[in-house]
Amino acid sequence: MILTKLGRYNCFDPFGSSIRRNSNLSNNRSSTHISSKSEKDRFYNLSSSSPTASSFNVITPQLAQTIPSEILIEICRYLHPVDLYSLASVCKRYRNLLWSKCSTTTQEIWKNSRLKYVPSLSMTPPTEMSEQEYIWLMLILKKCMFCEERNKFELTMYWEFRIYCCQKCLDDRTVSRHTLLNEWNVHDILLSCFIQLQRSSNPRDPPLYLIENVKTTLSNYNQLSEDEKPHWIINREKIISKLQLENEQYNHIHDLTRYDHTERLERLLKKLHEFYAWPKHRSM
Numbered sequence: 606m607i608l609t610k611l612g613r614y615n616c617f618d619p620f621g622s623s624i625r626r627n628s629n630l631s632n633n634r635s636s637t638h639i640s641s642k643s644e645k646d647r648f649y650n651l652s653s654s655s656p657t658a659s660s661f662n663v664i665t666p667q668l669a670q671t672i673p674s675e676i677l678i679e680i681c682r683y684l685h686p687v688d689l690y691s692l693a694s695v696c697k698r699y700r701n702l703l704w705s706k707c708s709t710t711t712q713e714i715w716k717n718s719r720l721k722y723v724p725s726l727s728m729t730p731p732t733e734m735s736e737q738e739y740i741w742l743m744l745i746l747k748k749c750m751f752c753e754e755r756n757k758f759e760l761t762m763y764w765e766f767r768i769y770c771c772q773k774c775l776d777d778r779t780v781s782r783h784t785l786l787n788e789w790n791v792h793d794i795l796l797s798c799f800i801q802l803q804r805s806s807n808p809r810d811p812p813l814y815l816i817e818n819v820k821t822t823l824s825n826y827n828q829l830s831e832d833e834k835p836h837w838i839i840n841r842e843k844i845i846s847k848l849q850l851e852n853e854q855y856n857h858i859h860d861l862t863r864y865d866h867t868e869r870l871e872r873l874l875k876k877l878h879e880f881y882a883w884p885k886h887r888s889m
């Protein structure tokens with residue numbers, strides 16, 4: 606098959622540096638790095654849903670390199686997103702075509718594939734997110750973005766932070782309201798300016814804040830003049846409120862896309878169990 610014959614280039618996450626900033630870079634990339642033949646075969650088998658998958662078997666390396674761009678684009682129009690992701694790892698030429706975030710043609714290829722093969726992902730990605738990033742987060746990513754955890758019952762999408770990770774990695778990257786107010790000495794008026802993860806309305810489950818976002822937001826705030834700050838806070842609160850509504854929808858879509866009915870029920874029961882076992886790992 607084309608991937609096992611030509612797979613010299615590593616697959617990688619479409620977020621690039623946003624994931625690689627993590628100290629476990631080499632581990633992270635292994636989630637999408639298809640290094641051995643068996644791994645490649647296993648990854649490729651994910652794409653069996655595509656009606657054209659079997660036709661890859663007859664494509665030789667020479668043919669793959671010399672296929673005219675128009676024909677290649679036409680082939681891509683019939684591929685499942687997982688196939689597109691596999692194809693992007695084949696060679697630099699394919700990667701340039703399929704990994705572009707600004708090419709209208711590329712975005713159309715991924716969008717059409719998403720709408721055709723993944724009906725639950727019919728909602729458009731957020732304005733600042735490319736099709737590849739969206740599909741990767743929602744569908745292709747199969748392990749914690751920061752560690753080697755692969756058990757999907759241990760992994761959760763936190764769309765608020767645009768991360769799919771295990772509980773430990775979430776804890777490592779977030780801070781509680783209590784810590785922000787009492788240890789970081791952040792003024793409480795600024796709390797509504799941070800992106801926050803509010804898992805429930807229950808006071809036993811207080812919001813979490815992404816450390817990186819808190820630092821960036823505080824940095825931006827501190828660069829403002831005193832006259833500018835009140836207006837900035839109001840605008841920031843509006844942005845966060847809008848995001849909160851949007852996040853609920855994307856988290857729901859993610860669960861529909863990644864889990865079947867039984868898995869969603871199992872995850873709900875697991876969350877309930879964890880909730881009643883709280884508190885066990887952090888302060889409010």
Ligand SMILES: [Zn+2]
Pocket residue numbers: 749750751752753754770771772773774775
């Ligand atoms: Zn993890």
